[in-house]
Amino acid sequence: MYELTVLLEENGKEPLYEQIYRHIREEIRQGKIKAGEKLPSTRLLAGHLGVSRSTTQLAYDQLIAEGYLSAVPCKGYFAAGVEGLCEICSEKKNSFDKQTEQERCRYDFSTRGIDADGFPSGRWKKLAREVLSEVDTELFTHGDSQGEQGLREAIRDYVYSARGVNCRSEQILIGAGSEYLLMLLNQIIGEKSVIAMENPTYMQAYRVFCGLGHQVIPISMDEQGIDISELKQSNASLAYVMPAHQFPTGKIMPLGRRLELIAWAAAEEGRYIIEDDYDSEFRYRGRPIPSLQGYDRNGRVIYLGTFSRSIAPGIRVSLLVLPEKLLERYRQFCGFYATTVSRIDQEILARFIQEGYYERHLNRMKGVYRAKHDLLLELLKPFQTRFLIRGENAGIHVLLEERSCEGSDHPLPEDGGNEIRTDRQSVLLREAWLVSQAERGGVRVYGTSRYYVDGQAKTATILLGFARMRAEEIREAVKLLAEAWGITS
């Protein structure tokens, strides 16, 4: 095992974890730690350096996320191959300084953000002006801590008709963003829980749960979604899932699996499902399946929705639908929390929904995104010799899963095409290579490994978010991507 001695500046400008991260990164870059070499455990290294284990864990997490280390369950941490990574070293910056990192690329297939032109800013502003001119100072006083009654009623009607969510307006909590509502939910539940999450998953939610001290158990996914038998074997009491459109895999959970999941929750007292319905609005094939919440007869589904994604990220409004038992606990323990959304904003949103603008906006955006989606899929046809297209039925991103081949030490072998899976380390290297080649060509794409709790996808898979890009940008970016990856049409 490699012996690590890091000269730490206790009172330096850089946090300790970052000093450790940089040191190990340099050692790997310079070949002092060789590919495949085992690193000390986080516990050992923490003891050796006299720092806390969370510090070494954070440094390792960062190294894993950037492809310098790979974590092999039950075995430990191993340095990644330096050849594949050297390409990235010179390009890739510490992901803590995010701004400069993104400036380099002309095109960005980010999954964050929405179609900015699609936002009905004129209508929104008009409603805002209306609200401002009509209301008296009443709207500047204390509001209902759950959110205004009018908005909750508008939301109840909308989620019922569009998503099949069955609830009274009293069960709805309005909050400034989904992360805040998860923090509040943590207090409603009131005890540290074991939370099962699909793996890969939405890392923001993962970080919220970990940050709050819950134990998170990643559960594998099969074609239909979260693996129920694995879930049953875990001792989780909460399961966080995205049945309408799993992030990042894009999978839509079929009805059968939904019912199995509900049965899991009903089987034991105190089990709940958190249904994150973040991206249910855009679906291109098949009939929409109602929310899990709508099938639940036992009050075990906590429904989480957001307007940040369906209207605009700047609209900081999300909602939680609580089962009756948790509603009681909310009133008992958390009713004193004042609302986090201004009453004016609530009133604007309520009118936006009530007067039918929200529905119209969604229908328009479905058309806009479908057009981009169809264009992208059309342009990606030549990529199918090397990639499987995944998650193409819904949402605002697709995935390119590389058809991989066996035992090559080159990150992207020329004879791609057969589908034998390579080992995990090589998957990471291949993803990193795809990302860095694209970046050199001027296109920012994203590997899915970053969404795995253990830092590793099973297959090299690239995410392409298309919401923010215009049609001509999509055309140009795919052309550059084909060149960067050596794909001929």
Add this chain to the structure above:
Amino acid sequence: MYELTVLLEENGKEPLYEQIYRHIREEIRQGKIKAGEKLPSTRLLAGHLGVSRSTTQLAYDQLIAEGYLSAVPCKGYFAAGVEGLCEICSEKKNSFDKQTEQERCRYDFSTRGIDADGFPSGRWKKLAREVLSEVDTELFTHGDSQGEQGLREAIRDYVYSARGVNCRSEQILIGAGSEYLLMLLNQIIGEKSVIAMENPTYMQAYRVFCGLGHQVIPISMDEQGIDISELKQSNASLAYVMPAHQFPTGKIMPLGRRLELIAWAAAEEGRYIIEDDYDSEFRYRGRPIPSLQGYDRNGRVIYLGTFSRSIAPGIRVSLLVLPEKLLERYRQFCGFYATTVSRIDQEILARFIQEGYYERHLNRMKGVYRAKHDLLLELLKPFQTRFLIRGENAGIHVLLEERSCEGSDHPLPEDGGNEIRTDRQSVLLREAWLVSQAERGGVRVYGTSRYYVDGQAKTATILLGFARMRAEEIREAVKLLAEAWGITS
């Protein structure tokens, strides 16, 4: 000891704690539990009824808050005297149904809320319209997770000039309300702490800390504020204080005590002070003392401010100024949390401050509140035979501390005037009597016992918040109060 058997409906509509609360309340009302009788401990009762201890604790807390029980440290819980309480029984409702409770009274000396007429809604709306017409869709996209740079700079300048807070704009976090920021701070600190709080204190903050699983240690107050020797003897690593205007006592911490507090924090690694500056704007006597944060040279003060109180409760914007070390931890562990305040609202507030409207508003409100304050103090002069007036130098409430007398079983003896303190139980009864008499007379007032962590003030003290009341209402309410309490001018 009284043997309690409560018939609990496990799946009833009422939460278990409320069923227990109601049962014991009835037993006391009907005299089945006699005054002075000892009740089982929360642990014993929980075991006996087969419920969790937090359930029985909650029921007892409620009973203490409403004056049915008193908690004697190291001794246990005792039923309060039924004679004094019978008056209240018929009047007082369970404080969980707050709406109906407040409808009864014509006048309400609540400390919540502000002078609604004082809110510059015209100016605010004009700025809002300006922002809406000038900005493009940019403002609807993702913003800075700490809050917009422009707003943070405006706040930095304001807190520096008005409150002597020394910081870079990078140290400022904007959030939707102080409670949210305390939840975020909990995650920044990252471990369960022992938190010292002034006793009495701001119960919202107390509930947030308890809800997050921190151990809260109440520290006594003397005339200058938090008792430093008691604080030193505690094993607290965090101290939450309100030096500018302690709630509810209205005390202003003098400079010497501030420096002692800072020295306490500096004495050991990892100690921090949370300075809640919620109500620093309104001061009627003496020169304002700069914030604790401004005196701190060791990066140990976390400054918490809010615009909900100084502008309007509907404006959901608060701010945290983090010391450098905690700023690092924020970036490391919590930087992924998206902002909770919409960019539009941030932009409106930034302009409101930058263009000088905030300062003008505050100066105007100082005049408005000073006039109400002076009027109230003038009207309260006849009350001084029976009460000491406290906390009269700042803020938007004053306190009436009853001059008590010895050993009478009547809650409000006729021969008031001497200052010998009665025992704790009788303090609770006297406060309850004052509140219920006022309520019968049509005036809602508030006892301070509810702000004590142990549920008991040392002296019967009544809080009168005057911000929401007009001058003529104050006149009328004080007249009714004098009648209700038998005070002759």
